[in-house]
Amino acid sequence: MATLVESQAPVRDQGDSPSAGPLPWHPATRVLFRFAFVYLGIGTAAQWLLAQLLRSVGVPETAVLSVSRWWALPPLTDWFATNLFGIEEPLGYAPTGSGDTVTLWVAAFSWVAVAAVAAAIWTVLDRPRTDYRRLHSWSRVLLRFALAGALMLYGMVKVMPSQMTFALHRLIEPFGDMTPMGVLWSQTAASEPYEIALGCAEIGAGLLLILPAxxxxxxxxxxxxxxxxxxxxMTFDVPVKLFSFHMLLLSLALLAPDGRRLATVLFSGRAAAPSSAAPLFRTARANRFSLVAQVLLGLWLLVTTALEGWDAWHTYGAARPRSPLYGIWTVTEYSVAGQQVPPLLAEPNPFADPTAARPRRIVFDTVDGLHLQGLDDRLTWVAATVDPGRRTITLFRDPAGQWQLGKFTYEQPAPDRLILDGTLGIRQVRMVLDEIPLERFALIERGFHWTQQAPHLE
Incomplete structure (x- = not known):
């Protein structure tokens, strides 16, 4: 946490007293430690670890979110938003799926301000103290397990792919219509071994943080x-910039005290002196018990994050249930009230309802919805359910499935042909669809080759 902490035992002259204590910290080191203890320790790591532990023991998500909201310092954050940043709209503290909301950025600024004031007051009141070696050791424990828990969770959802999941509609989506984040997610999901390797690195780092050695x-x-x-x-505009930056800061804070020892080993070829970090307790017995407690806490985090990753893998990850009609289907015939509707591309209208026009393709992927691709190649997700027993497809206007948009019965005279007949809104609609073999897509068919006579960049 403190970048200027002396991590080597002081070298004494023969005239030094054998009982002389460790060298005092530099004044700048003490101030930096006080600031980092409040900002990284209390404002960041303590929140992460507490939230993860509460979830792991089954505390309701509403209670966990209430704790996180309290940790965002709402009164101070609201005041900064209005009076310093000129934000007129009320801040929203409910999770949105983004880690870069205005609220989170202002809350981070609030903690910077609190840490700066706290460090200043602490410096005035605790001026005689020359170091914080034992508090530094305890704060490292907090940072270690907060970071380890986050690394394990993010690693688990990659090892059991659910963070970046292959989406079938990406095969027909124009590349230029993807967002930068969509490109990154699709590129990673296209190779499960690569995603799993990324997850193994994060889990490995988390496991190594458990043991002090x-x-x-x-x-x-x-x-x-x-x-x-x-x-x-930063480069693909993924809305987790603030969180990943804090994970990087915690990593650097844990690495900093050993920076001189690492430099000695890497650049001088000499052996580094052992770490002189202060033990957590004054007795060997208490330190042995603390080591056992740390191992047990690390195992708890490993097991609970693995269970959370397993649940995500089967809920919305690569092991999620597939639609009974899984595949990409081209609409070859489309009629409304018995009248054939030809596949004519009309003038683009951003306000038009994409479900009211003739689609080019329908993509059945997950069990909770489907994608309609218009003649202009625009993709629209629609909540839907497929009942193979009754052979019906029901479309909804809302993700909760409360407002029905349309309902079709379907026939499948051949494995690669569908006939849909039913209502869409107030119209009687009939469709004939042919399945596109996934092997037609190079991304699916290409596979792996040890030898290649030429690069394939199609």
Whole structure:
């Protein structure tokens, strides 16, 4: 946490007293530690670890969100938003799926302000103290397990692919219509071994952070992994920039006290002195018990994040249930009230209802919806259910399935042909669809080759 902490035992002259204590910290080191203890320790790591532990023991999500809201310092954050940043709209503290909301950025600024004031007051009131070695050791425990829990969770949803999941509609979506984040997610999801390897690196870093003896290795691996994640978030506009930046900061804070020792090993070829970090307790017995407690906490985080990753994998990840009509289907015939509607491309109208026009294709992927691709190649997700027993397809106007948009019965005279007949809104609609073999797509068919006579960049 403190970048200027002396991590080597002081070298004494023969005239030094054998009982002389460790060297005092530099004044700048003490101030930096006070600021980092409040901002990274209390404002960041404590919130992460508490939220993860509450979820792991089954505390209702509403209660966990209430704790997170309280940690965002709403009165101070609201005041800064209105009076300093000129934000007129009320801040929303409910989760939106984005980690870069205005609220979260202003809340981070609030914690910077609180940490700066706290460090100043702490410096005035605690001026005689020359170091915080034991508090530094305890704060490292907090940072280690907060970071380890986050790394394990993000690693689990990659090892059991659910963070980046292959979506069938990406095969027919024009590349230029994808967002930068969509490109990144699709590229990673296109290779499960690559995604799993990324997850293994994050889980490995988290496991190394559990034991005090391997913290430096874990912090080094975490720094490399989080630097890459932060770079990708910045360059592909992924809305987790603030969170990944804090993960990188925690990694660097854990690595910093060993920076001099690492430099000695890597650049001078000499052996580094052992770490002189202060033990958590004054007795060997208490420190042994603390080591056992840390191992048990690490195992708890490993098991609970694995269970959470397993649930995500089967709920919305690669192991999620597929639609009974899984595939990409081209609409070859489309009639309304018995009148054939030819596939004519009309003038684009951004206000038109995409479900009211003749689609080019229908993509059945997950069990909770489908994608309609218009003649202009625009894709629209529609909540839908397929009942193979009754052979019906029901479309809804809302994700909750409360407002019905249309209902079709379907026939499947051949495995690659569908006939839909029913209502869409107030219209009687009939469609004939032919399935596109997925092997037609190079991304699916190409596979892996040890030898290639020429590169394939089609």
């Amino acid at each position: 391997t913290v430096t290795a874990g912090a080094l691996l975490s720094t490399v992994a989080m630097a890459q994640v932060f770079l990708l978030n």
